[in-house]
Amino acid sequence: MELLNHLNWRYATKRYNTTKKISEEAIEQIKTAIQLAPSSYGLQLFEVLHIKDIALREQLKAVGYNQPQITEASDLFVFCHYADAHSSKIDDYLALKAKIQGSAVEDLAEYGTMMKGAIDALSMEEKQIWMAKQVYIALSNGLMACASLGIDSSPMEGFDKAAFDKLLKLEDQGLKSTVILAMGYRSAEDDTQHQAKVRKPLEKLFKTV
Amino acid sequence: MELLNHLNWRYATKRYNTTKKISEEAIEQIKTAIQLAPSSYGLQLFEVLHIKDIALREQLKAVGYNQPQITEASDLFVFCHYADAHSSKIDDYLALKAKIQGSAVEDLAEYGTMMKGAIDALSMEEKQIWMAKQVYIALSNGLMACASLGIDSSPMEGFDKAAFDKLLKLEDQGLKSTVILAMGYRSAEDDTQHQAKVRKPLEKLFKTV
Numbered sequence: 001m002e003l004l005n006h007l008n009w010r011y012a013t014k015r016y017n018t019t020k021k022i023s024e025e026a027i028e029q030i031k032t033a034i035q036l037a038p039s040s041y042g043l044q045l046f047e048v049l050h051i052k053d054i055a056l057r058e059q060l061k062a063v064g065y066n067q068p069q070i071t072e073a074s075d076l077f078v079f080c081h082y083a084d085a086h087s088s089k090i091d092d093y094l095a096l097k098a099k100i101q102g103s104a105v106e107d108l109a110e111y112g113t114m115m116k117g118a119i120d121a122l123s124m125e126e127k128q129i130w131m132a133k134q135v136y137i138a139l140s141n142g143l144m145a146c147a148s149l150g151i152d153s154s155p156m157e158g159f160d161k162a163a164f165d166k167l168l169k170l171e172d173q174g175l176k177s178t179v180i181l182a183m184g185y186r187s188a189e190d191d192t193q194h195q196a197k198v199r200k201p202l203e204k205l206f207k208t209v
Numbered sequence: 210m211e212l213l214n215h216l217n218w219r220y221a222t223k224r225y226n227t228t229k230k231i232s233e234e235a236i237e238q239i240k241t242a243i244q245l246a247p248s249s250y251g252l253q254l255f256e257v258l259h260i261k262d263i264a265l266r267e268q269l270k271a272v273g274y275n276q277p278q279i280t281e282a283s284d285l286f287v288f289c290h291y292a293d294a295h296s297s298k299i300d301d302y303l304a305l306k307a308k309i310q311g312s313a314v315e316d317l318a319e320y321g322t323m324m325k326g327a328i329d330a331l332s333m334e335e336k337q338i339w340m341a342k343q344v345y346i347a348l349s350n351g352l353m354a355c356a357s358l359g360i361d362s363s364p365m366e367g368f369d370k371a372a373f374d375k376l377l378k379l380e381d382q383g384l385k386s387t388v389i390l391a392m393g394y395r396s397a398e399d400d401t402q403h404q405a406k407v408r409k410p411l412e413k414l415f416k417t418v
Binding site: 001002003004007008010012028029031032033034035036037038040042044046047048049050051052053056093096097100101102129130132133134136137138139140141143144145148149155157168195196197198199200202204205206207208209 | 210211212213216217219221237238240241242243244245246247249251253255256257258259260261262265302305306309310311338339341342343345346347348349350352353354357358364366377404405406407408409411413414415416417418
């Protein structure tokens, strides 16, 4: 399976070749893989910021434990989940579903009420955790899209979320930063590319019941 | 890109053909894709239960909102994160890393202390949320492995976690159920396969800054 070759090839890149840029076409394909990620109820309660502003990337690096990937990678995505799972977001989804599937939005009212009821039963913190988890599925799709295009990537959780939210003015946009994806082409000087991948053996990771 | 075709082909399958089983070889490939998923620090603080016991699957279905996939799918994985990120788990990882990469475990002591310090700074709840998020990356790898093998799949969050934990005796094993993956071959009678995929347009999902 080609996918396993891609997964074996990829690694959490530490240093990027700053002169090699990802093509527009490849970025579009990575975005599409992220778009196609499944999410709970299909709601996609997240957005992704593509940070092109170099000065801003320098500022983000300063609150991202100075990790070089933040500025050296060709492209940087900041995944953000919604600050709240407002019922208006569910309505947006229902309108989109009706449009794409050619149904009447009124016919989805009962389904909408069911979803809103389930979501309203959660505390604000539970909603945020639930939304953040969905983002990790999309992150993984992005990682795999990169690998299958021969593009290196670094999923990153180690950053000051409050500082990112402030620099990116996320509160005004009703968003909260979740996780980062840096993408580009590995530097020949990144020693980590030569390290053997460390994974638990299948018989320790899986148990048959 | 082949991956996008696979992602477009897949959908959250509701009804499975109960007579069609996934081959052993394909299961091994799906497991390997899950094994290769990246995780925070590479720690893989989770295990996956492959539920083959039919009577147990019936019991799980009863506490899984009676969703038919739980018993009708060819195979069922229950992803579980550790109940705690014990320092012994970090030591297990360091021992594995030393073995695979041919280094002395003593040379990793400083790295271990750094990881343990970061993890110990989290509350028990924060640790569990953090571990659960990593599981979603592995889940996504499983979904993509299925799709690239022409195997249908259903990621499922809708189940009574406490009841699953009890039925699967997870407390004794230091585990907590996170998310389920049902896999198999779609039934011709599953109407959802004919529904157009609902996804936000790229220009709503992504913002350039």
